[in-house]
Amino acid sequence: xxxxxxxxxxxxxxxxxxxxxxxxxxxxxxxxxxxxxxxxxxxxxxxxxxxxxxxxxxxxxxxxxxxxxxxxxxxxxxxxxxxxxxxxxxxxxxxxxxxxxxxxxxxxxxxxxxxxxxxxxxxxxxxxxxxxxxxxxxxxxxxxxxxxxxxxxxxxxxxxxxxxxxxxxxxxxxxxxxxxxxxxxxxxxxxxxxxxxxxxxxxxxxxxxxxxxxxxxxxxxxxxxxxxxxxxxxxxxxxxxxxxxxxxxxxxxxxxxxxxxxxxxxxxxxxxxxxxxxxxxxxxxxxxxxxxxxxxxxxxxxxxxxxxxx
Amino acid sequence: xxxxxxxxxxxxxxxxxxxxxxxxxxxxxxxxxxxxxxxxxxxxxxxxxxxxxxxxxxxxxxxxxxxxxxxxxxxxxxxxxxxxxxxxxxxxxxxxxxxxxxxxxxxxxxxxxxxxxxxxxxxxxxxxxxxxxxxxxxxxxxxxxxxxxxxxxxxxxxxxxxxxxxxxxxxxxxxxxxxxxxxxxxxxxxxxxxxxxxxxxxxxxxxxxxxxxx
Numbered sequence: 471x472x473x474x475x476x477x478x479x480x481x482x483x484x485x486x487x488x489x490x491x492x493x494x495x496x497x498x499x500x501x502x503x504x505x506x507x508x509x510x511x512x513x514x515x516x517x518x519x520x521x522x523x524x525x526x527x528x529x530x531x532x533x534x535x536x537x538x539x540x541x542x543x544x545x546x547x548x549x550x551x552x553x554x555x556x557x558x559x560x561x562x563x564x565x566x567x568x569x570x571x572x573x574x575x576x577x578x579x580x581x582x583x584x585x586x587x588x589x590x591x592x593x594x595x596x597x598x599x600x601x602x603x604x605x606x607x608x609x610x611x612x613x614x615x616x617x618x619x620x621x622x623x624x625x626x627x628x629x630x631x632x633x634x635x636x637x638x639x640x641x642x643x644x645x646x647x648x649x650x651x652x653x654x655x656x657x658x659x660x661x662x663x664x665x666x667x668x669x670x671x672x673x674x675x676x677x678x679x680x681x682x683x684x685x686x687x688x689x690x691x692x693x694x695x696x697x698x699x700x701x702x703x704x705x706x707x708x709x710x711x712x713x714x715x716x717x718x719x720x721x722x723x724x725x726x727x728x729x730x731x732x733x734x735x736x737x738x739x740x741x742x743x744x745x746x747x748x749x750x751x752x753x754x755x756x757x758x759x760x761x762x763x764x765x766x767x768x769x770x771x772x773x774x775x776x777x778x779x780x
Numbered sequence: 781x782x783x784x785x786x787x788x789x790x791x792x793x794x795x796x797x798x799x800x801x802x803x804x805x806x807x808x809x810x811x812x813x814x815x816x817x818x819x820x821x822x823x824x825x826x827x828x829x830x831x832x833x834x835x836x837x838x839x840x841x842x843x844x845x846x847x848x849x850x851x852x853x854x855x856x857x858x859x860x861x862x863x864x865x866x867x868x869x870x871x872x873x874x875x876x877x878x879x880x881x882x883x884x885x886x887x888x889x890x891x892x893x894x895x896x897x898x899x900x901x902x903x904x905x906x907x908x909x910x911x912x913x914x915x916x917x918x919x920x921x922x923x924x925x926x927x928x929x930x931x932x933x934x935x936x937x938x939x940x941x942x943x944x945x946x947x948x949x950x951x952x953x954x955x956x957x958x959x960x961x962x963x964x965x966x967x968x969x970x971x972x973x974x975x976x977x978x979x980x981x982x983x984x985x986x987x988x989x990x991x992x993x994x
Contacts, residue, residue, distance in 0.1 A: 641838045693838040700841045707844045711856045711890050715988055718853055719964075725846065726963045752840055759846045761960040 495521065496530050503537050508544065511537045519561075528569035532577060535561035539581055546588070559585050559615060566618075579619045586615040593632065597639050602664060605636065630684050637676035637690075641697060644670045648704045673697060681735075688742045692749055695736035699756050702728035729759040747776055848882035850965050851919075851945075851958060852890060855883075858941060858956060858967075859896045859917050863980035865939050868916060873899035876940075878906045878931050879921030909934050919943045920954070928953055939978050950993055955979065959990060966990040 499514035515534045518524040525531075538558035545551050562578040562585075569575070589612035596605035609632050616623055647661035666672060677694040680687055702725040709721060733756050739749045750773040757766035855875065873896045877884040884905045891901035896916075906912050912934040920935070920942065922928040928944055932953040935942050944954035955973040959966055968991035974981050986992055 638838055645838070645841075696838045696840050700838075703841045703844050703846050706846045706849045707841075709849070709853055711853060711894050713853070715857050715861075715984065718857065719988070722850060722964055725850075730963075748840070751842075755840060755842070760963045761847065761965060762963070 494518070494524070496524055496527075496533060499537065500533055503533070503540075508537065508541045512541060526568065528565045528574055531561045531565040531568060532574050535559075535565060535578070535581060539585065542585075542588075555585055555588065563618060582615060582619050586612050586619070589615060590628075594635065597635055600639060600643065600660065600664070602636065602640070626683050630680050630687060630690075633676045633680045633683075634687070634690055634693075637673050637680070638693060640664065640666060640673045640676070641670070641693065644673060644697075645700065648700070651708065669701065670697060685738075686742055688739050688746065688749075691735045691742065692739040692746075692752065695732040695734075695739060695752055695756070698728045698732035698735070699752065699759065702726075702732070702759060726760065729756055732756050733760070744772075745776060747773060750776065845882040845886065847965070848880070848886040851883055852886040854958070854965065854967065855887065855917060855919060855943065856890065856894065856896070858943070858985065861982040861985045862941055863982075864897075864916060865978050868939055869897065869899070871899065872902045873897065874902050874904060874915040874917075876904045876906055876912070876915040876918040876935075877921070878912075878919065879927075880919065881905070883919060883921070906931070914938045915940050917941045917943065919945075921945065925949065925953060936977070941977070941979055942973065950991070961990060969993065 495514045495518040499511045499518060502508075502511035502514060515530070515537050518530050519534055535558050538554045538561060542551055542554035542558055545554070559582065562582050565574050566578050569578075589608050593605045593608035593612060596602070596608055613625055613628075616625075643657065643660050643664060644666055646657035647655070647666070650657045652658065674694065674697060677690050677697065680690040681694070684690070705721065705725050705728070709718070713721070732752075736749060736752045736756055739746065740753055743749065750769050754766045754769040754773065757763075757769065859873070859875070875887055875891075877887065884903055887901075888903040891903050894901055904915065906918075909930045912918070912931060915935070915938060918931070918935045918940045920928045920931045922931075922944070923946060925946075925948060928946075928949060932942055932944070941956065942954040943956045943958070944950075945958035947959070950957040950968045950970050952970075952973075955970050955977060957968050957970075959968055967989055969981070969986060969989040970993040971981070971986075972993065
């Protein structure tokens with residue numbers, strides 16, 4: 471950056487005043503940007519924002535925002551992607567702060583919305599990669615930024631999506647770990663790293679939060695029902711044949727408790743969508759586990775009817 | 781505006797859950813993927829997320845039949861609590877199952893690792909009365925007494941512990957009968973049949989039974 475500072479200053483001092491405006495760092499940055507010399511544009515615009523002559527002008531920050539935004543778009547996953555996005559966001563925000571006439575709102579708001587959407591997508595990507603803390607951080611940033619462009623936004627629907635997605639990802643890890651009880655297994659290690667306890671309390675909490683926000687959410691009701699059901703089944707599956715008789719009865723009671731907890735959520739999912747096959751299978755399984763064969767067969771029959779109609 | 785052409789509209793990808801997960805993220809470094817195995821697992825998880833396009837994000841455990849597993853646990857405990865005649869204390873310990881494949885499979889998977897009274901456990905399944913032969917335990921599935929009785933009658937020729945499930949079975953068809961009480965699998969006993977089969981049962985088992993026919 472410094473290597474450019476001296477030639478620019480020399481140029482500014484030696485050229486006629488009329489030309490100076492065109493050769494100030496902002497103008498030079500703009501020219502570099504237009505010719506897609508992004509690195510040069512970035513260096514020049516950073517010189518400009520370090521200079522009191524330029525850094526109180528909304529336009530300077532707007533250009534900086536665009537330069538960093540485009541650099542980010544070219545290299546989203548590169549080592550500087552995050553920093554470039556952060557610089558773009560702060561530049562657009564600074565533009566809006568300085569732009570008392572709201573001349574640049576039509577530029578800043580869509581740009582910030584776009585950058586917000588990339589934060590949202592990164593949250594999803596992080597969840598896909600089981601990086602849950604990072605995902606939460608991206609999601610928090612997305613919400614914070616969205617509030618800038620839309621202060622009255624209601625995040626309930628987004629929160630439902632995010633929590634549900636997060637819960638389903640955690641569930642997947644939980645189930646893999648339940649299927650592989652070897653403590654040295656990758657699934658167990660991941661479960662431990664993510665601090666998922668034996669009952670999956672964090673998963674249950676997320677589903678409950680989703681249901682609190684949207685009681686008619688079929689997926690949350692179904693998934694929570696399945697979580698409790700699977701927990702009961704896994705408990706039985708892991709029982710040792712050497713277990714004393716008395717303990718066998720105690721475990722059976724605990725398992726029935728879990729199946730009983732699963733039932734209202736699965737019934738709710740059924741109420742919301744009676745033709746959903748997975749729910750019918752879930753209800754048949756839960757009732758079977760509860761030793762209510764009549765009800766189990768009823769839902770199995772419903773499922774068979776659906777299958778035969780297709 | 782000079783930079784207008786550089787603006788692009790939002791390409792927000794919505795989260796989709798459960799049976800229609802559509803989001804596929806870009807690979808990034810994993811901060812906690814400390815070793816190859818964990819990375820491999822993460823790959824599996826990402827692939828599984830892909831399968832969620834057509835399936836529930838959280839899938840039901842259908843590999844285990846909880847009733848069958850619970851009954852198989854009970855049956856092993858019953859077998860361990862019974863004193864057989866001397867002739868039955870040698871050779872293989874045979875558990876036969878009629879009309880319940882899931883139970884047979886559950887018993888079979890346990891038999892690979894377990895022995896009863898130091899005897900190797902073998903699981904057999906009978907579909908006809910003619911197949912019924914000398915065994916230590918026979919579980920006879922069936923909803924009606926008429927369905928169960930012929931198997932029970934044949935099994936009475938041997939010193940077999942006869943187990944059934946259902947209302948009214950304990951009177952004359954089996955020594956132990958599974959019943960459902962308050963959603964729980966429990967059992968009742970017929971001591972007369974134990975005696976007739978020359979089987980000695982432990983007091984513990986008797987105490988745990990819901991109903992004991994003397």
